[in-house]
Amino acid sequence: MKLLRVGPVGQERPVVMDGAGNLRDIGEPEIDGAFLASGGVARVRDALERDALPVVDAEGLRIGAPIARPGKIVCIGLNYSDHAAESGQDVPAEPVVFMKAANTMVGPYDEVLVPRGSVKTDWEVELAIVIGQEARYLGSREEALGVIAGYAISNDVSEREFQLERGGQWDKGKSCETFNPLGPWLVTADEVADPQSLALRLWVNGEARQDGDTKNMIFDVAEIVRYLSQFMVLEPGDVINTGTPAGVAMGMPGQPYLRAGDVMELEIAGLGRQRQTVGQA
Structure with a gap:
């Protein structure tokens, strides 16, 4: 549904x-x-x-975004080995967890704003999990899959200088306004036969940038939810961004970061398609 x-x-x-x-x-x-x-x-x-x-x-x-007022947006970093490699990072032994401000969430066709002072705004197509039941200390993969309401496309827009070169945590490079287009649909979990077999792609100005598959996640959907429940209470409506494959601007020759007027298009098999024009804050 x-x-x-x-x-x-x-x-x-x-x-x-x-x-x-x-x-x-x-x-x-x-x-x-x-x-x-x-x-x-x-x-x-x-x-x-x-x-x-x-x-x-x-x-x-x-x-609009298919979910209203998420309590929190939890993100998993470096969750595809090819993206870890292009980022110059080792494959993590445990999920890399960071938070994104809930008010970054916008609709799948809304404008994405390059923040003031930004020089490295980047794109990331990701599978998003939406939690449907309160979850804490889940004991198995089966329990973890059982608390998922559904899935959606997420664009985990990131400002790399703010994230990596300005000290402190990643959050300030992830929490700028409009930095989480979500949707167009929340596809209920029963209609996604295998969340680990979904092709995901992203284009910028019509040029293919990312072409991956969720089967290549380091930590899969079930493990992400189980793992997070050991450290925080997951609540209905929470959104979890599960990581991005290779092909972000940071890892490309010349690092073609986003500028006003650029157009991003994203799709995940069975979950629809997004399109955002980039503006200036």
Whole structure:
């Protein structure tokens, strides 16, 4: 099932896409942690199967991020060996964990802003996990997979100078406004047969930059969720960015970082496609 939110910023309307591609009002106030924790996915699926949801005329409406107000965005760094190599880093023995401000999240077609003073704004196509149940100290991979509500495309936009050359933690190079386009859909976990077999790609100005597959993750989806639950409570609506394959600007000859006017396009098999134009803060 594909859940999404449409409408102006701050006035998004939660909808579901039916088998014919029509958008239908889900009859819920929001797609957020409360919706996921209270069995909202099952309610919507039941109503959709009964043809009880009215069709929404979404012509011309903006598509927002499919989740409202995540409690936190947790990110995994250096999770593909080819990306670790292009970054000049060793393959990590344990997941590299950092946080991203929750208010970085924007819609999949919204503008991405190069921050003031930035000289190294970069792209990263990633598989995002959305948590559906509270989780702490998970004991197995099966338990970890059981708390996942679904998956989405994430662009973990990064400012490399802020991240790596200005001291301290990575967070300040990851938390600039608009630095986490998400969507277009939240695809429920039951519709993703194998999260470790998804092709992911990114283009800048029509030129292919990233071409990877989630099968090449160092730490897979189940292990990421299990591992994180040992250190923090995962809550419904939390988003986890699982890392990016090789092909970022930082690792390319000439380091062609993003500038105003550039266009990024991203896709993950079965999860849709994003497109962002780059602007200046």
